[in-house]
Amino acid sequence: MISLPAISTSAPHWAQALLHPRSVALVGISDDMTKTAARPLAFLRRAGFAGRIYPVNPSRATVQGEPAFPSLSALPEVPDHAFILTGTQAAITTVEECGRLGIPVATILAGGFSEAGPEGAVNEMWLKEVARRHGVRVLGPSSIGVANLKEKLILTANAAFSEPDLPVGSVFVGSHSGSLIGALLSRGKARGVGFAGLVSVGAESDLSMGEICAATLDDPEITGYLLFIETMRHADTLQAFALQAAQRGKPVAAYKLGRSPEAAELAVSHTGALAGADDIADTFLRECGIARVESFEGLIDILPLLQRLPSSPRHRAPTVGVVTTTGGGAAMVVDQLAIRGVSVVAPSDATRERLAAAGVDGGHGRIVDLTLAGTRYDVMKATLDVMLKAPEFDLVLATVGSSARFQPDLAVKPLVDTARTHERPFAAFVVPDAPNALLHLAAAGIPNFRSPETCGDVIAAAFSRRPPRPDLPLLEPSYATSGPARMLDEAEAYDLFRSVGITHAPVALVAPGTDIPELPFPYPVVAKVLDANIAHKTDVGGVVLGIQDQAALARAIEDIRRTVEARRPDTSVSRILVQPMQRGLGEALIGLRRDPQVGPIVILAAGGVFTELYHDRALRLAPVDRDGARAMIQEVRAMKIFAGYRGKPRGDLDALTDAIVAVSRLAALRDQVVLDAEINPVLILPEGEGVVAVDALVRVAEYAR
Template sequence: MKPDDLNLRGNGTAARQAFNRALLNPASVALIGASSNQKKNTARPLRFMQKHGYAGAIYPVNPSATVINNVKAWGSIDQLPDNVDHAFVMIDSAGVTNVIEQCARKGISVVTIYSDGFAEAGEEGIQKQRELYATAKRLGVRVLGPNSIGLANVHSGAVISVNAAFEMDNLTAGDIGIISQSGSMMGSLMSRAAARGFGFSHLVSVGNESDISVGEILDAMVDDDATRVILLFLETLRDVQTLSGALERAHNAGKPVIAYKLGRSEQGDALSQSHTGAIAGNDAAVDAYFRAHSVIRVNMLETLFEIAPLAARYAHLRPDTWRDTPVRVAVVTTTGGGAATVVDNLGLHGFVAVAPPTAFISHMAGRGLNIRQTPVIDLTLAASSEQYQDLLTEIMQTDWCDAVLCIAGSSAQFYPQYVVQPILNAVETTHGNRKPLVAFLSPEAEASLQLLQKNRIAAFRTPESCADALAAFFVPLGQHQQETRRPVTLPVGYPTRGNLTEPEAMAVFSALGINVVPSAMVQPHAPDHSIDYPVVLKVVSRDILHKTEAGGVRVGIDSDEFLAAALNTMAEQVTAHSPQAKIDGYMVQKMEGRLVELMLGYRHDPLVGPTVMLGAGGITAELKPDFSLRLAPVSEEVAWQMIHEVKHTQLIRGYRQLPEGDCKALANAIVAMSRLALIDAQPVTEAEINPLFVRQDGVVAVDAVVRMRDQSQM
């Protein structure tokens, strides 16, 4: 059976199952370029599979050897039996395309390419990769890589990889799947997590993703019975459409997806691009994408695997709505200093260690345990293991906290039965389903950590990763997309590329249903208009993006005489500043009152697609970032969440008895702006209202920018 007969690129159930099996659970593997020299990387996959008990058929391909590690070697791919499930290619890049053709003739359906020198190597490599993909697609072969360090099925021992991490004597099988865009990090994560007692189902290095993407692998892990939690180490996002579908399936299947993505800093973003050959994207947009698709994004590498038990056990408790109040954590400790380090880090994430209420203190006193009304319940030398367990059991059934944090001191290192067993018993007694419970062990306590891990209780070695995990877990998941999909069109006759003039941009926003400031066009020789004074005067030109710097904005004009003088002065200043700019005229706008200035924006992000943003506006917008961002379009419910997330909006939401603004109108404006994503072919690449004035009786756009995508980009 040839790959095109099986149609592994199809969407049917049979095709998906066949692809998943060949990728993650192959019954036979060809090692093309396998070496008999055990010092070489290319000798490792055969050695690893023998070492870790792979029971399937292995076919080393090496024209210079007849036997490698007591396994028959084959002189060429053409000599192999038909329909080997998976081939691992470890030869020079110049011969890879020819190998794809040979694999197709033998019915090998999935090929992982370790060879480098493709897209990561520059323009010549990019073209070589395109040709490789075109050949594979034409022949029906699925390709993982190139530049992939390989993959492994820990349960079966199918270690199709050259990663040195698999030299370890014993691989710990478990229910965590790892998908990594960095081959070396795949091994690093496995070794770090395995040392903590975490076990894995599959580990996959995607390489350059010329064909098989992170999304397809994730989709396969969703169908994999051995995988319960999926970890992603990402440098960029590719094939977002496929990834989005896979993330939706993972969420529906109850399999948490946890991501660590590089690129939060400007330099980190540049480094990840150079490694993967990827395009840049806005990291805030990536955050919005993860949130929309229920992905838990962590900031610390250690948290990536430490959070897995928390995500798996308490997935049903993740919040789906924004809350105005901080997350309340009941902190129970047997070490004062250790508790302080975690509480301090929780505070940095906006969490609060909450003191038990008086009624609960009385309740526990009646059960024989005296505790104080302090933010940390300190049981140091004050309670038996039975009382500790009883306290946790009672807290787990209350409603005065949102999570429980158990902090253990030195006893965890030598007496896990005293500090860990009560935690396990309390979770089992309450079925652990009313609120999340996690543990932080202050000393290095390997036995206690592994006992907690074995019983699927999240345990942390550092206060930073503990706080990071709780903060990531409590980020509200998902978003309700716009219920209505009414078609949206731009005004007829407007430019289809480049910058719109401000009057044109205002017309776009008005067509969306956003209230815009009254305005009129004037010229130095024709200053007449019908706008009530006082007014603002602005230059109108597609070539001048920053009007203020060019002398193209004048405020507070209160008479015809003042306007005439301002027009002449502005014309001279703009010409001197931008002599090549084409001036379409000048716009007079009514000066509007407001309670606050906000910025409302839209951007077609290169990684995740359309996004909408609300933030503090005016000239201070860039000084201290204060914004909320979502994938577009959004519903009114999500728009309200965004309003509450922007701290600046507290000034119009009843803060210290200040006048309240029309937040209903603001929410409607956010929804309207987000509907730019519904225009056919999505021609708008960027749009911005800054400032958007919020008043007691509505909102009004007083400055407008719209940029259209070039036709060549659409």
């Protein structure tokens, strides 16, 4: 059972002020309706917010026809929430005034903080100190605001909220990007998706996306969460929220920027935070039980499917059965599912027999193509009734053709009626542009898609979702180290790996210019420069292979000394590490990296010099158990050869499993912080003979006492 950190399950005082304020102050509200800073007052009035609204503008007696106050201290009461619409410096001083008056929450629209370079970073440090000293919780900076649609709180400057008749629903949205909450709102309205609340967290100088979402978990009217993520900053609170959401059965889906280096660069410049490697973020989200979609459209479409398809451990590829009235439309979906690892499978013989008994020609192919007969209610309804009882399908997908545009209610009526009588998950792809048909499906709670790409994306993401790991390590908000980080030399690294149970090739240490001792292992051997400051020994001529005898070893040691000192004039070679030449069936890399945002990550990859080139690797949050390690081995394509591929000798994958688990334990050491650790390569020996580390890199720091 996971022990959760102390995020209150009942809404804390700041959450009441943020999302359910009885009164709000609009500091710096503009009278010019063409300006962004004028919108919040107009939105609140138009929506019919029942709380008290106080315009604050020191240069005007009235704003938008309402009396204005010169300052927060001039208000007749202390408001619950201040929305600060001023510039950067004035925003900081206003937060200080909030603290003096006892205003619990301030939202800051202005930028000019961490995203603005060194000067902005100073501003953000000042803001954090002022907020901490005065006890004010801050949303932002660079937050475009917050909306609680159930209570008609439209406390935002996002122009999309000028849209009339905003649909209220059960979805809560957290976004690093302010403009994206407006995009979700407008696109959601077109799809019949309503929202309970939306919050733009901005730069998260204080309140984080995870904290805010966690504060809403006990609201019974919120059934799921959509997150637009630019950075994994505050991963600890995001993790805590995700675990609690899973316990309550409330699905969480995310769209994260940063799959490309260019997008990651934009995320950094936008939020002022380290974007991090995308596959590390992907690992973190997956192990927290968060479904990650590849498309923004998929983020809007995924929650209905997640609510029909509970997360569960899977030990095989998911299977989908497709019934269609249009073969071409179905083929597009099959293609999109297949490239994402989701199998479209044919009905079993037993299922075809049941279809025939129901008067339906199930054909003989992978999909059930009803052709024009499928436009008849009785044919489609009977087919769905049979397929939704078939054990070979994890999901049934109905593909609807042109009738969905011209007779939208009739085309989807068999699907809507089926949804009322079946608990099994099914979804619909509507091929033509048929917004009314999609609205009918959405109203019935049926997952529906308007493009094959989004359909494939969402179904794959939903099936990829797993329950959070039961042993998932809880992230610490931060860890403190003392002194600079330092590299271990290879001999020291072997000692560290040996302490957690990893076998390494035997070693002997020789000083250049001394007599060559008798080695405790036979020739041929390899000689390597031993220096903590030289990570890549081959690059500086620090490695000689295939040394056959004592005389050749003496020459090799002198060659290494002379070459390394010529290429690295600041280096004096004092020690050479000697090991026996060993061969295995192949090589792997096992590593541990302490990511600054999500903590320690374990890596398994194809070993050798081409590791980075092929990018064939599996990642997990550390530590991992043997089941997790075995799953990592299955994910790395290069490891398949060691499972007896095409009659090749089997490698000792049990020993490799144990080595992965052992490396992951380095994350839990208490005497020092292992920042990076890598064995490359670890030789994989024949089955039953183990694995052997033949090169190692480790970087450590000391915990602050």
